[in-house]
Amino acid sequence: MATMVKEQASPVKDKNYDLIRTLQMSLENVYRMDTYIADAEGRGDSELANWFRMIQDNSRKAGEQGKQMLVSRMQQEKR
Numbered sequence: 001m002a003t004m005v006k007e008q009a010s011p012v013k014d015k016n017y018d019l020i021r022t023l024q025m026s027l028e029n030v031y032r033m034d035t036y037i038a039d040a041e042g043r044g045d046s047e048l049a050n051w052f053r054m055i056q057d058n059s060r061k062a063g064e065q066g067k068q069m070l071v072s073r074m075q076q077e078k079r
Contacts, residue, residue: 016073023066029059 033056040049 016070019066019070019073023063023070026059026063026066030056030063033059 033052036052037049037056040046040052
């Protein structure tokens with residue numbers, strides 16, 4: 001019988017917590033990919049390095065979208 005692991009609930013019930021946390025993870029992933037790209041290039045694996053670059057680019061885009069969304073939400077809350 002398979003056991004399903006229940007995902008932990010957000011510790012903070014603020015409506016922007018999940019947005020902020022995901023933004024943080026996206027931006028951390030951009031920097032993490034630098035290491036993975038360097039490792040792949042060091043092994044001469046350009047295919048893997050390019051795949052990591054694609055992930056890095058997607059994380060960067062998600063981070064930018066998240067920042068814009070957070071700014072918009074924070075401005076709306078000031079009104």
